[in-house]
Amino acid sequence: HGGLKYGIDFAGGTLVQLKFKNPPVIEDVRDGLKTIGLGDSEIQEFGSKSHILIRVERSEAKLEEVGTRIKNSLSGKYSAEEIVIERVEMVGPKxxxxxxxxxxxxxxxxxxxxxxxxxxxxxxxxxxxxxxxxxxxxxxxxxxxxxxxxxxxxxxxxxxxxxxxxxxxxxxxxxxxxxxxxxxxxxxxxxxxxxxxxxxxxxxxxxxxxxxxxxxxxxxxxxxxxxxxxxxxxxxxxxxxxxxxxxxxxxxxxxxxxxxxxxxx
CATH class of the missing domain: 1.20.1640.10 (Multidrug efflux transporter AcrB transmembrane domain)
Structure with a gap:
């Protein structure tokens, strides 16, 4: 381990929490993120298999946009009705x-x-x-x-x-x-x-x-x-x-x- 793993509060970046109707395939989510240049984001299950957290190291300009962009990037595998954006948080590096x-x-x-x-x-x-x-x-x-x-x-x-x-x-x-x-x-x-x-x-x-x-x-x-x-x-x-x-x-x-x-x- 390289020491403490700082959360968004301390490290800065953007956090997006998504809820799926059915448990998603993590690799499908990552493939979708790659299409918008966020393939290096951290993806993990949160609570249940139908909830995932996506952590983007950089801070995106507009919270609404990053959530929508991520949701749209998954449209090839999941319909809009299957995905709900539950939370988007952003903390700048400073x-x-x-x-x-x-x-x-x-x-x-x-x-x-x-x-x-x-x-x-x-x-x-x-x-x-x-x-x-x-x-x-x-x-x-x-x-x-x-x-x-x-x-x-x-x-x-x-x-x-x-x-x-x-x-x-x-x-x-x-x-x-x-x-x-x-x-x-x-x-x-x-x-x-x-x-x-x-x-x-x-x-x-x-x-x-x-x-x-x-x-x-x-x-x-x-x-x-x-x-x-x-x-x-x-x-x-x-x-x-x-x-x-x-x-x-x-x-x-x-x-x-x-x-x-x-x-x-």
């Missing part, structure tokens, strides 16, 4: 670049806000631990999207922000218990307190994540093609966010505690 930059900035701003909030509510090392876990969650989910060749769109950016919020909530629950136990730890070491806190919140973490996953899986299976990628991102993110709260954020606090103890020694 707009796509601007959207890509704003999507990155939205995630960066969210992370900065999280650092400030957790540093104020807890301590700085807690903020760093949370951010490391969140970066891990986003990178792993992004990697899964790249491996399975799913499109990266604005909807997926929204899913990533939701993943950040969910994972952070899980992490803060554990951090809050750690802070509470630190106040009354007595002669216990920091590592022991952190381990105890994780065990105390483990059942809550598993139950919350399990019920959330059930809802997200239901969306993935029953929600339809429109929210398929969104729910897929959430499904991966909830799973990854659950284990990162326990095995990454908390482990970083253990590392920090051991490092501090070594310095004092």
């Amino acid at each position: 707009v796509g670049k601007d959207l890509r930059e704003k999507a990155i900035l939205s995630i960066i701003y969210a992370i900065i806000g999280i650092v400030i909030y957790i540093s104020w509510r807890f301590e700085f090392q807690y903020a760093i631990a949370a951010i490391i876990a969140l970066i891990h969650d986003v990178m792993v989910t992004m990697g899964v999207f790249s491996v399975v060749d799913k499109e990266f769109t604005l909807v997926i950016v929204a899913a990533f922000l939701a993943i950040i919020g969910y994972s952070l909530n899980d992490t803060i629950v554990i951090f809050d218990r750690i802070r509470e136990n630190m106040r009354r730890r007595g002669k216990k070491g920091q590592v022991e307190v952190i381990n105890t806190s994780i065990n105390q919140t483990l059942s809550r973490t598993i139950l919350t994540s399990g019920t959330t996953l059930l809802v997200v899986v239901a969306l993935f299976l029953l929600g339809g093609e429109i929210i398929h990628d969104f729910s897929f991102a959430l499904m991966v993110g909830v799973f990854v966010g659950t284990y990162s709260s326990i095995f990454i954020a908390s482990v970083f606090l253990v590392y920090w505690a051991n490092r501090s103890s070594t310095k004092r020694a």
